[in-house]
Amino acid sequence: MNTPPEIGSDLSRLYWSSRSAIWLSVDPDDTLSLYPEDSKLFRTSSGDSLTIADLPAAVQSSIIRVRNSNKAESIDWIDGAMHVAGTVSFVVGKVFCEFQTRDISFDTDWQKFDDLPMGVIATTDKFVTQYANRALADLLGYNSASELIGKRPKDFVHPDDKEFTVKAHEEFLSGKSGTHEYVFRRQVSSGQIKWLKVSLATVKDSTPYHYLGVVMPVEEEQSVATRLKKSESRLRSIFYNAQGGLVLCNSDLRIVASNSAFCEMLEYAEESEIRGEYMPLITLEEDRLAEKELFDHLIATKGSHYRIEKRYLTRSGEAIWCDVIVSAVWDGKDKPSNFISIIQNIQNAKESEARMKSLSDLKDKFLSVLSHDLKNPINAVMGLIELTKESLKRNDAAEAKELVELMELSMHNMHDLLLNMLDWSRTHQGVMPFEPVQVDLKSFADSISQIVKIGIHQKGLQLKVSVNEGDFVWADSHMLKSIILNLLTNAIKFTSRGGEIRLSFKSDGDKVLVEVSDDGVGMSQNQIDELFQASTYLQSDGTENESGTGLGLFLVKDFVDYHQSTLQVKSQEGKGSSFSFYLPMKAPQ
Numbered sequence: 001m002n003t004p005p006e007i008g009s010d011l012s013r014l015y016w017s018s019r020s021a022i023w024l025s026v027d028p029d030d031t032l033s034l035y036p037e038d039s040k041l042f043r044t045s046s047g048d049s050l051t052i053a054d055l056p057a058a059v060q061s062s063i064i065r066v067r068n069s070n071k072a073e074s075i076d077w078i079d080g081a082m083h084v085a086g087t088v089s090f091v092v093g094k095v096f097c098e099f100q101t102r103d104i105s106f107d108t109d110w111q112k113f114d115d116l117p118m119g120v121i122a123t124t125d126k127f128v129t130q131y132a133n134r135a136l137a138d139l140l141g142y143n144s145a146s147e148l149i150g151k152r153p154k155d156f157v158h159p160d161d162k163e164f165t166v167k168a169h170e171e172f173l174s175g176k177s178g179t180h181e182y183v184f185r186r187q188v189s190s191g192q193i194k195w196l197k198v199s200l201a202t203v204k205d206s207t208p209y210h211y212l213g214v215v216m217p218v219e220e221e222q223s224v225a226t227r228l229k230k231s232e233s234r235l236r237s238i239f240y241n242a243q244g245g246l247v248l249c250n251s252d253l254r255i256v257a258s259n260s261a262f263c264e265m266l267e268y269a270e271e272s273e274i275r276g277e278y279m280p281l282i283t284l285e286e287d288r289l290a291e292k293e294l295f296d297h298l299i300a301t302k303g304s305h306y307r308i309e310k311r312y313l314t315r316s317g318e319a320i321w322c323d324v325i326v327s328a329v330w331d332g333k334d335k336p337s338n339f340i341s342i343i344q345n346i347q348n349a350k351e352s353e354a355r356m357k358s359l360s361d362l363k364d365k366f367l368s369v370l371s372h373d374l375k376n377p378i379n380a381v382m383g384l385i386e387l388t389k390e391s392l393k394r395n396d397a398a399e400a401k402e403l404v405e406l407m408e409l410s411m412h413n414m415h416d417l418l419l420n421m422l423d424w425s426r427t428h429q430g431v432m433p434f435e436p437v438q439v440d441l442k443s444f445a446d447s448i449s450q451i452v453k454i455g456i457h458q459k460g461l462q463l464k465v466s467v468n469e470g471d472f473v474w475a476d477s478h479m480l481k482s483i484i485l486n487l488l489t490n491a492i493k494f495t496s497r498g499g500e501i502r503l504s505f506k507s508d509g510d511k512v513l514v515e516v517s518d519d520g521v522g523m524s525q526n527q528i529d530e531l532f533q534a535s536t537y538l539q540s541d542g543t544e545n546e547s548g549t550g551l552g553l554f555l556v557k558d559f560v561d562y563h564q565s566t567l568q569v570k571s572q573e574g575k576g577s578s579f580s581f582y583l584p585m586k587a588p589q
Contacts, residue, residue: 119215141188158185245343267315284311466504479559486552487516495520515580523571
């Protein structure tokens with residue numbers, strides 16, 4: 001016999017285990033047929049055909065037993081294993097083989113699957129291929145279906161998918177029933193990668209079990225799935241690595257996911273630490289009502305989003321300003337399934353906005369000084385000049401001298417005002433130099449006393465200076481001079497004739513407490529609170545109607561801040577005021 005019998009024929013029902021296997025069929029008259037015919041296995045010395053009687057006794061009894069019981073059975077024979085199923089045929093050799101009788105449902109007419117457009121595979125219980133149709137051969141890149149016989153399905157799988165398919169088979173085998181589907185890759189000889197889906201079913205009406213599989217290409221389906229996975233991965237990467245804060249909440253407004261930018265914004269080290277938090281509770285309480293109105297409107301109108309500037313609470317309890325866009329994910333439902341928040345930290349912008357407002361208020365104050373307060377001493381000088389001319393015409397030298405002294409005082413006041421304005425401008429432009437040096441307090445106090453001597457004398461006041469010989473402070477001498485002169489000028493202005501002004505420098509450890517105090521008109525607590533608010537224009541005339549801008553105190557505070565100190569103010573209406581601050585004796589280490 002030069003060709004094997006057709007599957008399903010009366011002669012035999014052989015399922016190939018491999019192209020090189022030797023198969024043996026038992027004819028109804030007990031004659032044995034071999035293929036290939038030149039096989040030297042089981043030949044008599046005379047070369048005559050074999051009969052069942054020529055087989056070993058154990059094999060004979062197995063075949064007879066299977067024939068009589070019409071059941072499948074496994075036996076060991078020679079150096080390989082073979083499975084005998086009925087009385088028709090079997091395969092021998094070092095391979096696993098499968099046989100069935102025509103009465104078992106698995107033993108069917110396989111030719112009807114040959115022309116199906118999808119791949120069909122039948123395997124033994126050991127997952128050795130018994131049958132494959134032409135469509136499967138094409139899908140797997142083989143020239144013919146016979147090349148698949150005897151191979152194991154795992155041989156058809158891409159190396160990267162083998163571990164997965166083994167696990168899939170184990171899950172399938174654990175059930176021993178039903179169907180199982182999975183997708184795997186196959187690399188054909190051309191190098192092309194094919195995506196295939198196999199559906200497995202167990203044939204239970206034989207022992208051992210058999211498995212039937214249907215294989216179909218799913219390149220397009222898998223390609224779409226792959227693109228979706230890549231897209232999902234890309235979106236996930238964008239979500240977690242975005243520079244701005246991103247938060248996904250469920251319908252109950254609890255955090256499901258948040259990116260690192262948001263966690264860092266609120267001082268959380270890990271996303272897991274904030275997951276599950278109720279979003280309204282990490283919003284500053286006074287901002288919740290405004291957002292609730294926007295949220296309720298969004299739900300009522302089934303809107304897409306709302307935008308709000310609000311403050312979140314960091315883990316340490318600090319409030320930070322954020323610009324927030326909250327979008328609802330409706331998914332065709334009456335209630336949003338999720339909310340997505342895009343959050344931008346605008347704390348620095350808010351602080352800059354506050355600084356700009358402060359500068360704007362100071363600019364308005366500056367313009368007020370230029371338009372109102374600077375013209376007063378100028379008008380006074382112009383008036384005094386005219387009076388002096390009249391005195392000189394009358395040869396009244398005494399009156400002229402008095403008028404010249406008044407002009408000198410007015411010019412000093414105007415000079416001081418211009419210096420303050422210049423320093424104020426340089427300070428707020430960020431170009432004011434800060435050059436601290438060792439300042440001898442005794443010499444410094446003496447020079448200051450000489451500068452204010454005229455003002456003190458004209459108003460009939462007393463200036464008491466308290467300073468220790470040999471005491472020094474580490475300070476910018478120009479700023480310190482401006483601080484003390486402005487404080488003394490204010491004290492002179494608001495102290496009634498005959499009153500007392502005190503300038504003291506008291507050692508306190510490695511620091512010196514600098515204090516200017518008076519027994520003048522004093523201030524209410526309300527006035528103290530508004531003293532350094534640029535938006536509040538405090539212009540008060542002195543005890544003898546001296547005009548002033550209040551600009552000097554702004555400079556005092558700025559210059560004290562430059563020295564990393566704090567200006568302390570104490571005052572009581574009708575009893576006077578005290579301004580003090582600390583300076584280091586030596587340069588910081």
